[in-house]
Amino acid sequence: MSGKMKAVIKHHRGVGAKLLMVDIPEIKEDEVLVKVKATSICGTDVHIYTWDEWSQSRVNPPYVFGHEFSGEVVESGYKVTNIQKGDQVSAETHIVCGKCPQCLTGQSHICKNTKIIGVDTNGCFAEYIALPAVNLWRNPTEMPYEVASIQEPMGNAVHTVLAGEVAGKSVAIIGCGPIGLMAVGVAKAAGASQVIALDINQYRLGLAQKMGATSIVNTKDQDPIKTVAKITDENGVDVVCEMSGHPAAINQGFKIVTNGGRVAILSLPVKPVEIDVTNDIVFKGVTVQGITGRKMFETWQQVSRLLKSGQVDVSPIITHHFPLEDFEKGFDLMLQGKCGKVVLYP
Incomplete structure (x- = not known):
């Protein structure tokens, strides 16, 4: 497919971003072209939009950003066999090598060697996106596009909560940003006896x-x-489950966990965090887990179900x-903390 698209x-x-007309991406033999129906704003996108220290060291403008979406397959490469034209899909946003010791086990x-869609490659804040077919997840036809678009971040919540035993605990x-809010629902569904949400934002609480x-x-x-x-x-x-990334909150998490408990950290502090390892981890016998992404594709199956x-x-x-043209309104709401998940429609 040729032509122009808004992105x-x-x-x-x-700081900031622009809505521009750019070329519709061309696909390779093992890729598909997806018409984006809905795309949601992530905290990572806010980091990139505000141009913080992390984004300055990681991303290389100019490029299309955004990585959470749902859409419909409109074109596929000749080597693609797992996805068909017309399929409703979302995508695992980690493009992996398949060759390193981790991939092989x-x-x-x-x-x-992970590359992240919308961070290291062109993303989905656009009318179309080209992706490796192996990264696509086929959605049920009855799933609303806006719900399907947030499965990727929900996978982070599921992976964080279910990385250890939860039932009866x-x-x-x-941190009650969108992923933290999803984690609340996942913990409740998994049978937690108590789910305590902590934040400084009363709206999100x-x-x-x-x-x-x-x-x-x-x-x-x-x-x-x-x-x-x-x-x-x-x-x-x-x-x-640490979702805030704030050094004080992270330390509070280690103070409130019981002896023998588990601390799962999904958040990305922008600077090193000082922790009392002796008293808050070793003497308490605490298990600390770093959480990144989603298990491919075990977590996706859990999310879908x-x-x-x-x-x-x-x-x-x-x-x-919001329509994609009003993306700045969405980012403003995210920065103010006066929203849950913001969905954009190209």
Whole structure:
């Protein structure tokens, strides 16, 4: 397919982005072209948009950014056999090498040579995107495009929560951005006895309640360590899911976890974080897990089934809808923290 398309371009090494007309991407023999029906804004996109330290060291403008989407296959390369024209799809955003020790032992989600769509390659804030066919996930035809577009970040939440045992345990979700909110719903669906949501944003704590949090803690007004101790009868929580990336919050997570508990860290602090390893990890016998991406494609199957069964309802999280042309409104809401998930429609 030839022609032009509208796309949101990270146009320079600075703050902001521009909507421009660019060439529709050409596909390779093992790729497909997808017409994007819905695309959602991620925290990573906000990092790139605001041009923080991480993005300055990682991305190379100009290029199309964005990586969460759903759409319809409109063209495929001659070597593609797993996907057909007309399929409704989303995509695993980690492009892996298939050759490193991790890929060869079933751990491709931590491939040493990972490239991320919309970070290291052109992304989906556009009318069309070209992708390796092996990265596509076929969606049920009845799944709304806006719901299908947030499966990738929901996979992060599922991977974080379900990386260890959850049923019957108390779980603290630190940071109630969209992925943290999804984690609340996943923990509840997985049988957690208590789900405690912690944030400084009262709007998002309200969304956490809608997602099933049994307790909310506004850490701007309440001492999180004392409050969680009271909620858990002075025992602390069994599982901490760290989604905030804030050094103080990360340290609080290690203070509130019980002896022998688990701390799963998905967040990406922009600078090194100082932790009391002796007292908060070693002497407490705590398991610390770094979480990256989604297990390919085990996590995708879990996400799809949780959504299809209705065990996790993400509708409270999808709070705003804009045409692609109004992308700046979406980013403004994300920066203000006055939204859940923002979906854009090319």
